[in-house]
Amino acid sequence: MLEHDRPITRAYVLHPDLKTDRTRRAADPALEEAVSLAAALPDLQVVGAEVVRLPKLLPGTLFGKGKIAELKDRMKAEEVELVLIDGHVTPVQQRNLEKAWDVKLLDRTGLILEIFSDRARTAEGVLQVEMAALSYQRTRLVRAWTHLERQRGGLGFVGGPGETQIEADRRAIDMQLQALKRQLEKVVKTRTLHRAARAKVPYPIVALVGYTNAGKSTLFNRLTGADVFAKDMLFATLDPTMRQIELPEGDKIIMSDTVGFISDLPTELVAAFRATLEEVLDADLIVHVRDISHPQTEEQSKDVMAILTSLGVADDAPLLEVWNKIDRLPSDDHDGIVTQAARTEDIFAISAITGEGLDPLLDAISEVLKDPRTADQLVLGFGAGKARAWLFDQGVVTGERQTEDGYVIDVFWTQTQARRFQKLD
The missing domain is CATH 3.40.50.300 (P-loop containing nucleotide triphosphate hydrolases)
Structure with missing residues (x-):
């Protein structure tokens, strides 16, 4: 499906502001950032946004009955299809709120996953996002998500042809995670080789x-x-x-x-x-x-x-x-x-x-x-092959002689290179 052909989803953004949370962010800028996050997805139209002041979080529904009813009327009037909550929402809270409002619901994690999926371009980026999405889904088992059934950009949380409603199976997800990890290992290995070439x-x-x-x-x-x-x-x-x-x-x-x-x-x-x-x-x-x-x-x-x-x-x-x-x-x-x-x-x-x-x-x-270079002398054992190879890759070796115990290597290097050498295994 072409990007401009994607159906537009009407979304409403809520930022819960918990009075008892001393570490909470300032509510208005946080809401503004959440709206900007939503705007990062091309198939979302934000039709409303507000801060919800909370004396406490309710474990089953997050909000109180009165606030849920008030928001339901507002969402119905705006024909809202998706609610974005700028914070963590438990699977139980998600199910209950979706049922009460008759909408789909995403928390902050789900929304950022959607954005990352929509934006990832490199092989590693795509694989990492798919693994992150599966890990997120595994904790929820609210609706299934599979790569083969996805026909649109994004993860299918928002809606569109790629969404499925069947219950996800943990074992199937774990198997898929293992398969993705194997693919990722190959991609990372290739990128490591590229980085080694760049280091030269x-x-x-x-x-x-x-x-x-x-x-x-x-x-x-x-x-x-x-x-x-x-x-x-x-x-x-x-x-x-x-x-x-x-x-x-x-x-x-x-x-x-x-x-x-x-x-x-x-x-x-x-x-x-x-x-x-x-x-x-x-x-x-x-x-x-x-x-x-x-x-x-x-x-x-x-x-x-x-x-x-x-x-x-x-x-x-x-x-x-x-x-x-x-x-x-x-x-x-x-x-x-x-x-x-x-x-x-x-x-x-x-x-x-x-x-x-x-x-x-x-x-x-x-x-x-223009990091000043200094001359140093290093003593490496015969088992320090990787460290020795790294020095030669960096082009800092000015002389080397072999002894009974290993190598004595003269180097001319920057402070940054010296620090990195200290961090080598």
Whole structure:
């Protein structure tokens, strides 16, 4: 089915705001993000959205009877077909609410899975999303999902020709998961070979990271001349993209565009980030792109840094922070932000749309990547074949002699390479 032929589903977005949850996000920006998530699917039309204040969560229905009845009248008037709840919904709550409202229902995890399925392009991305969807379905067994019966983009949760209503069987899902894992192992092995070949290219890797919709792909396109899909939309980019570019001083680098991070990422999807995150782990420099015009820019920044810290990246590779979308700021705020960034080391205010501020950023990238090299001598045993091979792949070996116990190797390398060597098994 062609994308423009897909039936449009009328959707209603709800953000439960639990008063007793001290860690909850600000309700209005959270609802706005949830609506943006829904808008990322081409066959959804959001016909309404609201924050639902809750004194407590009811285990069977999430909301109280009065609120359920009130929402039912609203949904009937708007001819709603799908309700999107920005949070976790248990299988029991899902069944009860679907029955009460006579609609289909997706929670935050289900919606993000739909978006990832719609966007995945590489073989690994597709397999990871299918595995994540099966893992999600396995905990629910509300309706079946199989790859062969799916005829549309997405996972069939939203509706359309690919949906089935038969009850899923755990054993069948487990068998399918095992089959997908075997396929994935082959794909990962191939990508590992590609990465090993890339490691021999003597150019440093710069990874663009940031909250989803921060403008990474727009910046990537401007710097590389590539045509990566860039749109004012959450998760516009899913699969990692790499391009070689030449900096103003003539230095060549590899730039990597990555999937946007997001708060409360479903656990089932963490593995689906692996391809992108491995590119970040390999980076010589991380450029953290922030949408400085967003009202929640500080919270988004904390979410990104928490993920980078959990990966062990924040303490390894150097990091530059980019305050993007200054073109969207009022003139007074614009001037203040530009001044503040100029006074702060490793922060750059830019507009990826207009190109403002890019020259100082590129100069800083050049400067950071001029990592001073030092001469060291390493002693490796005969069993350290992988470590020895890695040194030669990196092109840092300047001399080697064999002893009774192993090898004495002279190297000339950067601090980044030295840190990576320490992390080798």
